[in-house]
Amino acid sequence: MKSYKRLLVLLILFISPALDASHYLGGEIYWRCAGNGNYIFTLTLYRDCTGANITTTPKTISGPVPITCNFVSQTDVSPNCPNSALNLTCAGGDDGAIEKFVFVSAPVALNGIPPANGWEFSWTGFARPTLENAGGNTGYYLRSVMYPYTDPNGVTLNASTCYDNSPTFDQDANAVTCPNFLFEFNHLPADKDIDSLVFDWAMPKLGANQNISWNSGYSLGAPFPDGSENPNNGPNTLDRFSGEITTLANNPTEGWYASCVVIKEYRCGQLIGEVYRDVPVYYLSTGDCPVNPST
8 A cells, every 4th residue: 555655646746747837928027227226127927828827926036136026916818809709718718818927026236237248137937838839848948138338428337326127018928810811919119218129039948058949940030830831821020120020821730839029128329138028929720710800
């Protein structure tokens, strides 16, 4: 009997990671000035509503100092087209349904001048859902970077002067597309300081020095189905200044497609901040979508 119990415990330990292996959909890290040399950090995480829940225990962002972020909110942000049959809900456990979790820090003091390659703020979590465009059910490495800034007087500012609020994504990461029509989505890059923003594709990362491994036909600038899979597909296009992404896929394989985008923030011609959003896009099958979906 004791041997049986030990075997049962080992079996549970072995299969438990698999039960919790597909809940994260990634997210992003922001910071904002709180005055007196302090910053408040926000870690936003998304989950696949068909997977396990995200725990609301505090999350730690790695950086020049450890940053503890506490749970603030949990929201169903599933795409909803009220004028069509496409109406996803997290409570319903629908494929493509998405939930957002927000964790926020207390004021954190940052002192010193970031190095030329910046201070990286990062969070690591396991795991990605099964992906159609990349191999492995592996982890996330979310990151943002704060760079040094030299003001017009030639003074390189200490971070304690709180010279920058990071750019943000004002649209939730809830892109779900139906096939056979033009898909348009805008992450809405924004900046409180009205700095110049450039929007671009970025590499999804599994770790600090480990990039995702793309399947054949997919790449950094072509993470979604295109002419490589079907000659009738449209190209993946991204407007670097508006943040608008467009793609057209004809009858793609249903599922999650990894993608990562970055907002690069410039002031007086200097790169002073980067915020990465590593969140996949869900492609529904024809049977899941209305004939003429509303956008």
